[in-house]
Amino acid sequence: MLSTFLAVLRRDLLLAWRGRADVLVTLAFFVIVVCLFPFGVGAEPNQLRAIAPGVLWVAALLACLLSLHRLFAQDHADGTLEQLLLSSEPAALWVAAKVLAFWLSTGLPVVAVAPGLALLLDLEQGALPVLVLSLALGTPILGLLGAVGAALTLGLRGGGMLLALLVLPLFVPVLIFGAGAVEAEASGTGAAAHLLLLGGGLAGALALAPWACAAALRISTD
Amino acid sequence: MLEVDDLACLKGDRLLFRGLAFRLQAGELLRVAGPNGVGKTSLLRLVTGLALAEAGEVRWQGCPIRRDREAFHRELLYLGHAPSINDLLSPLENLRFACAAAGDGSDEEACTQALVRIGLANQLDLPARVLSQGQRRRVGLARLFLSARRALWVLDEPFTALDVKAVADLAQALSDHCAGGGMVMLTTHQDAPFAVAPRVLDVGAYAC
Numbered sequence: 138m139l140s141t142f143l144a145v146l147r148r149d150l151l152l153a154w155r156g157r158a159d160v161l162v163t164l165a166f167f168v169i170v171v172c173l174f175p176f177g178v179g180a181e182p183n184q185l186r187a188i189a190p191g192v193l194w195v196a197a198l199l200a201c202l203l204s205l206h207r208l209f210a211q212d213h214a215d216g217t218l219e220q221l222l223l224s225s226e227p228a229a230l231w232v233a234a235k236v237l238a239f240w241l242s243t244g245l246p247v248v249a250v251a252p253g254l255a256l257l258l259d260l261e262q263g264a265l266p267v268l269v270l271s272l273a274l275g276t277p278i279l280g281l282l283g284a285v286g287a288a289l290t291l292g293l294r295g296g297g298m299l300l301a302l303l304v305l306p307l308f309v310p311v312l313i314f315g316a317g318a319v320e321a322e323a324s325g326t327g328a329a330a331h332l333l334l335l336g337g338g339l340a341g342a343l344a345l346a347p348w349a350c351a352a353a354l355r356i357s358t359d
Numbered sequence: 360m361l362e363v364d365d366l367a368c369l370k371g372d373r374l375l376f377r378g379l380a381f382r383l384q385a386g387e388l389l390r391v392a393g394p395n396g397v398g399k400t401s402l403l404r405l406v407t408g409l410a411l412a413e414a415g416e417v418r419w420q421g422c423p424i425r426r427d428r429e430a431f432h433r434e435l436l437y438l439g440h441a442p443s444i445n446d447l448l449s450p451l452e453n454l455r456f457a458c459a460a461a462g463d464g465s466d467e468e469a470c471t472q473a474l475v476r477i478g479l480a481n482q483l484d485l486p487a488r489v490l491s492q493g494q495r496r497r498v499g500l501a502r503l504f505l506s507a508r509r510a511l512w513v514l515d516e517p518f519t520a521l522d523v524k525a526v527a528d529l530a531q532a533l534s535d536h537c538a539g540g541g542m543v544m545l546t547t548h549q550d551a552p553f554a555v556a557p558r559v560l561d562v563g564a565y566a567c
Contacts, residue, residue: 144459155447216441225433225462
């Protein structure tokens with residue numbers, strides 16, 4: 138059982154490495170979107186500091202959305218998905234492995250460069266650990282929820298746009314608590330409540346999303 | 360034994376066939392025949408459980424496949440129209456992943472031998488995107504040599520793009536599997552030199 142999980146994880150990470158241009162594009166998108174804001178709203182430090190948590194979180198969310206459609210598309214096109222669905226191992230298991238590989242290759246780099254961009258927006262240094270922690274807890278939720286949407290829109294015409302319409306509303310609570318955590322820390326009220334809620338959301342998504350995603354994949358390949 | 364009863368298949372809003380029934384006993388080779396578009400691939404997908412039948416039932420060893428999917432899938436090998444090969448991986452990596460994902464072991468030595476046996480000794484480490492159609496097809500078919508313990512083989516157009524010698528070798532492997540008590544169900548439009556002439560199921564006879 139564990140061997141299937143590890144085989145899928147290893148393969149997807151290997152594919153992400155061999156197709157690393159895609160990963161770099163996602164990361165570059167994140168950096169550029171954040172850098173656009175000072176040009177748009179002006180380089181007034183107080184203003185930038187105030188909008189920094191929201192800007193970073195929205196950019197991270199869009200970067201995640203940008204690569205979501207790739208999660209199952211290639212496997213669906215070349216027949217690998219059918220073979221995985223015919224595996225005698227539970228589908229939720231390899232779905233979880235795919236989402237983990239997706240997060241390691243797109244979510245983790247975003248989490249890693251976020252502190253640098255936060256300095257660019259003059260976010261308070263004390264809030265940086267909370268920013269990293271909130272992104273580390275929040276981006277896996279985006280990946281898990283997004284995987285269900287990606288599975289449902291698999292093989293549809295204009296699936297990418299539909300996927301955005303489907304999952305962006307579901308991302309709203311994550312955005313509220315993620316950006317809220319950084320703001321709360323910067324304003325000195327403490328981010329514990331927000332981070333605990335994000336952690337709870339992650340635990341819930343981990344428990345439920347792989348099953349929902351597996352069921353959606355069975356429907357999409359029917 | 361594989362039993363199919365009163366099967367009907369709906370594609371979009373068109374009924375492809377209905378009332379289709381057959382039995383497949385251990386040691387039998389069944390060729391699914393019929394013109395293009397009659398529903399051969401759809402029938403194979405229904406039998407594997409990938410698609411849901413509009414009516415009717417598929418049973419494996421007397422148990423509906425929906426009820427005990429995992430036990431059925433442990434006994435099943437399905438090679439579909441798409442070769443399930445990723446272009447960025449080498450044949451060996453593709454084969455090892457296919458075996459591991461299916462729940463078989465992914466022993467490197469055994470996988471290498473299977474690829475050598477199917478004639479890809481010189482392409483083991485090349486990325487799959489540089490392989491020809493026939494070579495890609497062979498990477499998928501190499502799984503046959505690692506799946507002897509799976510009783511039911513369901514193959515969709517396995518002979519496509521293969522050269523004459525490879526067709527003969529594959530026909531021999533399928534005959535051997537049947538001789539060993541396995542079952543094979545396949546679609547093909549070409550004549551292959553099977554040891555025993557296969558039983559033919561004409562889907563066209565059940566078309567609507």
